[in-house]
Amino acid sequence: MNQTAELTQSPETAVKKKRKPASLDKKKARAGWLFVLPFVLGFVIIYLPVIYNSILYSFTKISIVAGGGYRLTWVGWENYSDALFVDAGFVQTLVLGIKQLIFDIPAIVIFSLFMAVLLNEKMIGRAAFRAIFFIPVILSTGLIGSIDQSNRMLDYMESTSVVDMGDGASDTATQVISSIQIQRLFENMVIGEDLLNYVVGLVNDIYDIVNRSGVQMLIFLAALQSISPAIYESCEIDGSTAWETFWKITLPMISPMILVNTVYTVIDAFTSADNIVMRYIDNIYSSPGGNVLSSAMAWMYFLLVMIIIAAVAGILSAYTFYQRQER
Amino acid sequence: MNAQAQPATKVMKETKNKIRVDFERTSRWERFRIKYLNGHFIVMTVWWLFRFVLLVGLSYVILMPFLSKIAGSFMSPEDFVDVTVKYIPKYPTLDTYRAIIEESGYWEAFANTFILSLGCGVVQTFICSVIGYGFAKFKFKGSGILFLLVVMTMVIPHNTLELSLFMEFRYFDIFGIFRLLGGGVTADIELISFTSLNLNNTYWPLAILSLTGLAYRNGLYIFMMRQFYRGVPDELEESAYLDGCGVFKTFFRIIIPLSVPMMVTIFLFAFCWQWTDNFYTRVFFTSTGMKLMPDIIMVPRQLSTDFAGGDLYASAIQNTCGLLIIAPLIIVYIFGQRFLIQGIERSGLVG
Numbered sequence: 001m002n003q004t005a006e007l008t009q010s011p012e013t014a015v016k017k018k019r020k021p022a023s024l025d026k027k028k029a030r031a032g033w034l035f036v037l038p039f040v041l042g043f044v045i046i047y048l049p050v051i052y053n054s055i056l057y058s059f060t061k062i063s064i065v066a067g068g069g070y071r072l073t074w075v076g077w078e079n080y081s082d083a084l085f086v087d088a089g090f091v092q093t094l095v096l097g098i099k100q101l102i103f104d105i106p107a108i109v110i111f112s113l114f115m116a117v118l119l120n121e122k123m124i125g126r127a128a129f130r131a132i133f134f135i136p137v138i139l140s141t142g143l144i145g146s147i148d149q150s151n152r153m154l155d156y157m158e159s160t161s162v163v164d165m166g167d168g169a170s171d172t173a174t175q176v177i178s179s180i181q182i183q184r185l186f187e188n189m190v191i192g193e194d195l196l197n198y199v200v201g202l203v204n205d206i207y208d209i210v211n212r213s214g215v216q217m218l219i220f221l222a223a224l225q226s227i228s229p230a231i232y233e234s235c236e237i238d239g240s241t242a243w244e245t246f247w248k249i250t251l252p253m254i255s256p257m258i259l260v261n262t263v264y265t266v267i268d269a270f271t272s273a274d275n276i277v278m279r280y281i282d283n284i285y286s287s288p289g290g291n292v293l294s295s296a297m298a299w300m301y302f303l304l305v306m307i308i309i310a311a312v313a314g315i316l317s318a319y320t321f322y323q324r325q326e327r
Numbered sequence: 328m329n330a331q332a333q334p335a336t337k338v339m340k341e342t343k344n345k346i347r348v349d350f351e352r353t354s355r356w357e358r359f360r361i362k363y364l365n366g367h368f369i370v371m372t373v374w375w376l377f378r379f380v381l382l383v384g385l386s387y388v389i390l391m392p393f394l395s396k397i398a399g400s401f402m403s404p405e406d407f408v409d410v411t412v413k414y415i416p417k418y419p420t421l422d423t424y425r426a427i428i429e430e431s432g433y434w435e436a437f438a439n440t441f442i443l444s445l446g447c448g449v450v451q452t453f454i455c456s457v458i459g460y461g462f463a464k465f466k467f468k469g470s471g472i473l474f475l476l477v478v479m480t481m482v483i484p485h486n487t488l489e490l491s492l493f494m495e496f497r498y499f500d501i502f503g504i505f506r507l508l509g510g511g512v513t514a515d516i517e518l519i520s521f522t523s524l525n526l527n528n529t530y531w532p533l534a535i536l537s538l539t540g541l542a543y544r545n546g547l548y549i550f551m552m553r554q555f556y557r558g559v560p561d562e563l564e565e566s567a568y569l570d571g572c573g574v575f576k577t578f579f580r581i582i583i584p585l586s587v588p589m590m591v592t593i594f595l596f597a598f599c600w601q602w603t604d605n606f607y608t609r610v611f612f613t614s615t616g617m618k619l620m621p622d623i624i625m626v627p628r629q630l631s632t633d634f635a636g637g638d639l640y641a642s643a644i645q646n647t648c649g650l651l652i653i654a655p656l657i658i659v660y661i662f663g664q665r666f667l668i669q670g671i672e673r674s675g676l677v678g
Binding site: 038051292306 | 375378379381382385386388389390392393454457458460461462464465466467468470473476477480481482483485488489490491492494495535536538539540541549574575578595599600603604605620621624645646648649652653656657660664667
């Protein structure tokens with residue numbers, strides 16, 4: 001409330017000093033600064049030092065001094081070289097994690113787009129289906145996700161051990177279709193082995209994918225709702241089929257959101273607790289003397305993911321269609 | 328329509344006030360054929376079936392883990408040994424729930440987490456609306472760069488900053504002021520008796536992060552609020568200014584009441600994500616000083632898992648802990664999911 005008082009008084013003080021009173025634009029600019037002030041303060045006081053320290057720590061070793069305090073010893077690139085060349089599992093985990101990330105992106109984006117289109121149609125029980133599909137957004141994060149990581153009971157409950165396909169492969173958790181059945185289906189087609197493995201892997205991971213595409217579905221749904229019905233109507237009058245409408249209207253109209261969702265998916269996968277690289281880094285963090293090492297690892301991983309985001313965003317933005325310019 | 332088109336229509340006068348229209352109606356089979364045996368109808372039916380099966384199947388995939396967790400939570404040790412038992416326990420019992428609630432201090436953790444999540448939710452919702460409004464409606468130098476910084480806080484995961492976040496609040500100090508006053512730099516000035524504050528194991532770290540819009544996914548909330556406020560017509564505020572409202576009065580009197588549905592959405596996100604959060608609780612609440620939800624995940628001592636199906640039982644107990652943790656959230660979700668979806672649809676998140 002002090003700030004409002006200041007604002008209203010400012011013309012008077014300006015008159016006293018024989019200066020021109022601030023123009024409306026200037027006043028509004030000042031008010032804008034006041035509104036974003038909490039963020040600016042936090043950013044300068046908390047966030048910048050935190051980022052600076054995090055980079056600093058990755059170049060040092062920390063020792064806690066008795067009597068409340070700590071000492072940093074500068075070691076240069078030692079933590080980085082330790083992470084890359086001394087630590088046994090890091091590079092391997094990193095490569096595996098990045099590979100997984102790259103394969104997961106298209107699966108999650110396409111799946112969430114498909115589900116958003118489905119949930120956007122008018123049908124019986126749409127509200128109920130929507131409610132069910134957004135359960136993971138709220139409930140399967142953080143703690144529950146970490147409980148679910150190694151859940152023997154779920155594996156047991158959902159195994160269909162009665163049905164043995166005779167291939168010696170036992171079905172594991174949350175499979176909708178047995179992967180062996182798919183394999184049999186695809187065996188006769190001329191299709192690459194890698195693609196087959198990818199599809200089978202996706203089907204086996206459907207629970208994981210559904211869980212991770214909740215927010216993306218919400219964003220796509222909002223995008224679909226924002227497309228003007230008039231466009232669809234004119235399409236219908238011109239005699240285009242649903243298939244054509246999807247490719248010619250829906251997809252270009254929501255293409256900015258595809259970009260947003262892809263970036264969000266990368267960030268979400270990157271920060272989630274069941275990411276193998278993050279789990280590895282967490283383990284290192286809690287091991288003795290590993291806290292600085294984990295900082296170095298996290299920064300390296302962050303840089304790699306940034307490169308991926310930049311590459312993906314660069315490619316996608318070439319194909320993105322913007323209906324109107326920014327206001 | 329049909330009747331008029333057909334030339335065979337005959338209108339006969341029966342009495343003075345009644346007429347009888349006699350026309351040849353298209354046969355029943357013909358009508359059936361035209362209505363149902365066309366390409367469009369068949370495609371729509373197949374699509375409808377496909378969609379329904381798919382949605383039901385995926386709903387099953389989502390709900391199944393919850394249902395099997397609930398089933399497992401009522402099972403007694405005997406059920407885990409018995410191979411014929413899968414979902415419906417033969418010897419249903421509430422022992423698991425009772426043991427966890429008795430031993431892990433559930434109510435204490437519940438109360439602490441509730442205060443924490445409610446506080447964080449309210450503060451974050453308010454602060455993010457304020458910041459989002461500032462970005463949406465005011466043009467000032469550097470607003471573009473500042474917004475880029477907001478996006479950056481969203482992109483840099485806090486896991487990367489784990490150690491330095493911990494250190495920041497373990498030795499809390501604003502620009503070295505405490506260190507200066509406490510005699511850390513020059514020993515002869517000593518105004519306060521400490522050189523830094525240890526804020527860990529208190530609500531302060533999260534309160535500070537929430538107040539400055541830096542807590543978990545606050546970048547996303549700021550982004551959503553900004554998009555929402557950009558959809559609010561400027562004329563509303565202009566008329567308020569004309570009537571003599573200041574900027575802040577306009578915000579509190581006009582804008583806040585307008586954005587309540589959106590704020591409920593943000594609050595739901597903030598509350599639920601804070602409730603199940605295990606990153607900040609792990610970083611800021613290191614010792615056993617304050618019981619929070621992550622601390623109740625354990626196997627109670629009065630339940631023995633030392634038998635053949637013991638590891639399954641232990642896992643079932645852990646799942647029960649998980650169920651107890653999210654039980655309040657399920658209730659919140661049932662009442663709030665309407666807002667969640669509508670809020671995002673209305674926000675014009677896209678645009």
